[in-house]
Amino acid sequence: MSEEHILVTDGLSKDFLGFTAVDNVTLKVRTGDIHALIGPNGAGKTTVFNLLTKVHQPTRGTMTYDGRDITRAKPAQIARMGMVRSFQISAVFPHMTALENVRVSLQRELGTSFHFWRSEKSLRVLDERAMELLTMVGLERYAETEVHEMAYGRKRALEIATTLAQEPKLMLLDEPTQGMGREDVQRITELIREVAKSRTVLMVEHNLGVVSALCDRITVLQRGAILTEGTYEEVSSDPRVKEAYMGRAA
Amino acid sequence: MTTKLGYAVALVLLLIAPFFLYPVLLMKFLCFALFACAFNLILGFGGLLSFGHAAFFGGAAYITGHAIKVWGLPTELGLLAGAAAAGIMGLAAGMLAIRRQGIYFAMITLALAQMAYFLFISAPFTGGENGLQGVPRGTLLGMVDLQDNMAMYYFTLAIFLAAFWLIARTVHSPFGQVLRAIRDNEPRAVSLGYDVDRYKLQAFVLSATLAGLAGALKTVVFQLASLTDAHWHMSGEVVLMTLLGGVGTIAGPAVGAGIIVALQNLLASGPLSAWVPVVLGVIFVICVLSFRRGVIGELRAFIQKSF
Ligand SMILES: Nc1ncnc2c1ncn2[C@@H]1O[C@H](COP(=O)(O)OP(=O)(O)OP(=O)(O)O)[C@@H](O)[C@H]1O
Ligand SMILES: [Mg+2]
Numbered sequence: 001m002s003e004e005h006i007l008v009t010d011g012l013s014k015d016f017l018g019f020t021a022v023d024n025v026t027l028k029v030r031t032g033d034i035h036a037l038i039g040p041n042g043a044g045k046t047t048v049f050n051l052l053t054k055v056h057q058p059t060r061g062t063m064t065y066d067g068r069d070i071t072r073a074k075p076a077q078i079a080r081m082g083m084v085r086s087f088q089i090s091a092v093f094p095h096m097t098a099l100e101n102v103r104v105s106l107q108r109e110l111g112t113s114f115h116f117w118r119s120e121k122s123l124r125v126l127d128e129r130a131m132e133l134l135t136m137v138g139l140e141r142y143a144e145t146e147v148h149e150m151a152y153g154r155k156r157a158l159e160i161a162t163t164l165a166q167e168p169k170l171m172l173l174d175e176p177t178q179g180m181g182r183e184d185v186q187r188i189t190e191l192i193r194e195v196a197k198s199r200t201v202l203m204v205e206h207n208l209g210v211v212s213a214l215c216d217r218i219t220v221l222q223r224g225a226i227l228t229e230g231t232y233e234e235v236s237s238d239p240r241v242k243e244a245y246m247g248r249a250a
Numbered sequence: 251m252t253t254k255l256g257y258a259v260a261l262v263l264l265l266i267a268p269f270f271l272y273p274v275l276l277m278k279f280l281c282f283a284l285f286a287c288a289f290n291l292i293l294g295f296g297g298l299l300s301f302g303h304a305a306f307f308g309g310a311a312y313i314t315g316h317a318i319k320v321w322g323l324p325t326e327l328g329l330l331a332g333a334a335a336a337g338i339m340g341l342a343a344g345m346l347a348i349r350r351q352g353i354y355f356a357m358i359t360l361a362l363a364q365m366a367y368f369l370f371i372s373a374p375f376t377g378g379e380n381g382l383q384g385v386p387r388g389t390l391l392g393m394v395d396l397q398d399n400m401a402m403y404y405f406t407l408a409i410f411l412a413a414f415w416l417i418a419r420t421v422h423s424p425f426g427q428v429l430r431a432i433r434d435n436e437p438r439a440v441s442l443g444y445d446v447d448r449y450k451l452q453a454f455v456l457s458a459t460l461a462g463l464a465g466a467l468k469t470v471v472f473q474l475a476s477l478t479d480a481h482w483h484m485s486g487e488v489v490l491m492t493l494l495g496g497v498g499t500i501a502g503p504a505v506g507a508g509i510i511v512a513l514q515n516l517l518a519s520g521p522l523s524a525w526v527p528v529v530l531g532v533i534f535v536i537c538v539l540s541f542r543r544g545v546i547g548e549l550r551a552f553i554q555k556s557f
Contacts, residue, residue, distance in 0.1 A: 053441060079443030091441070093434040104431045105442050107424060113444070114452060116425040117416070123424055166442060 003067050006031040006170050006200045012061035021047045023224035034201045036211045039221035045204040046088055049172050053085050082169035090155040094148035098158050102130040105165035133161040153180040173203040273399040279511045280410045281468040286491040286503030287417050288460035294498035296453040297433040301356040301485050302363025303461050308480025310336040310462030315382035315475035316375050325388035329466045336462020337455055344454040348447050367480050381476030413460055418500050494537050496544030505545050
């Protein structure tokens with residue numbers, strides 16, 4: 001079970017109506033690493049996540065997770081295998097409370113999710129764990145708040161708690177700190193460092209401070225293809241990387 | 251608190267109602283209230299607009315009529331047979347339709363219901379244009395004669411309350427939580443490992459089964475199953491009742507059914523009798539334009555605002 005690489009993609013490509021959003025990406029994520037996927041806007045980072053979590057079918061290429069070929073797996077199945085993602089645009093359940101958001105994520109393991117004759121009070125055994133998770137992301141005071149009333153940064157934090165509730169083996173985070181104030185960024189950075197001790201993390205992140213503080217390996221995408229890969233020092237001193245970012249800004 | 255009080259008052263009213271109002275009319279109301287609440291399970295809580303629920307209502311009505319009249323089954327078993335048949339129809343229709351979203355789901359359910367309707371017109375066991383008439387009400391547990399309207403009323407009420415309880419429980423169950431999550435954000439529910447189609451399918455089958463129970467009960471009350479029960483008008487009427495009372499509220503559809511049945515009854519004998527559909531149409535338009543949340547939905551919002 002202890003594969004060296006928890007996730008391997010081979011020649012992964014995705015075309016949208018003749019436009020290649022992901023181009024021949026061969027990515028290897030080492031078990032236990034915090035691995036960053038960076039690149040300018042529109043580079044194809046989110047599309048890679050969408051391919052991994054089966055939102056889209058790849059046009060070409062294969063994906064192996066935990067030693068198993070997942071190229072043709074179903075989306076919900078991927079999550080049950082332990083690969084769980086967060087979304088770039090916060091994905092919460094807006095008309096449920098923060099506690100219920102986390103609880104519905106914990107609930108699957110009880111095995112009663114099809115039981116329509118059972119009272120929802122039976123879910124209260126999960127409340128303690130749900131509160132723990134909310135506390136980890138600093139939301140304990142908002143447990144009973146309906147999520148659509150919460151500020152954007154807090155929704156992002158909640159989404160991380162909901163993702164963590166799945167106890168993922170591989171956690172995919174799409175710009176987890178985007179839209180957060182500096183204090184929250186600090187907190188989430190620490191949290192990712194903490195939870196990554198027992199799992200692998202693949203994250204898209206624009207905040208290079210966060211990337212340098214956390215990540216063991218970095219893959220740079222540009223126009224759908226891998227530009228380079230390495231440690232933060234290697235990647236940040238690569239002139240092509242600077243150009244890729246500057247080129248966009250100019 | 252207010253909700254509990256509301257339910258208590260409603261229960262008392264339902265218990266004493268047959269002493270003041272014509273029991274058959276009340277039973278008609280209970281059947282349609284059950285139909286609308288069952289329908290709301292898939293529209294309000296599953297987020298899917300089915301436009302073919304008359305097929306379940308009417309299909310069960312025929313099966314129950316046939317089972318009691320021709321096979322001679324006792325009334326209780328006849329009702330169960332009707333509901334079970336509707337559940338099986340729901341499973342078949344759901345497997346074809348559940349992957350579709352929005353208007354496509356409505357179209358497929360409508361098409362399937364039309365197919366069922368044409369089947370009922372031509373199949374021998376339905377009695378075609380005449381329907382199945384003279385279905386005996388039978389006895390309850392071989393003891394209580396259901397031909398007596400009072401006995402029949404309380405039997406109907408008991409079934410309605412049990413089914414209503416089951417619907418309320420379903421909404422507030424672990425399953426109901428997952429349904430809420432799916433309705434709130436389906437891609438997120440998928441990414442948390444839920445096979446959303448299977449949850450929707452179960453909601454659809456439950457809804458169809460209970461809609462069937464309503465149709466079955468209607469056959470026993472009126473001793474008649476007819477094409478009207480399976481006509482697409484019926485599918486439209488249940489949408490109207492649900493929206494009028496408050497989609498996604500537990501008691502709303504029952505209130506909506508009450509309003510429609512009362513109006514139909516009042517208007518039927520007056521000078522407007524030929525205009526019933528028009529009057530209902532106007533009410534529907536007013537409702538959609540001015541209080542979108544329905545009677546119960548608006549009431550709930552009002553109570554929340556004032557406390
Ligand atoms: N479903 C889709 N249909 C068509 N084109 C798409 C689709 N999804 C993404 N694209 C295109 O693919 C390219 C890559 O988009 P993607 O969202 O993966 O970029 P990204 O690297 O995540 O960018 P950002 O940093 O802005 O989030 C973009 O040009 C985008 O317009
Ligand atoms: Mg993106």
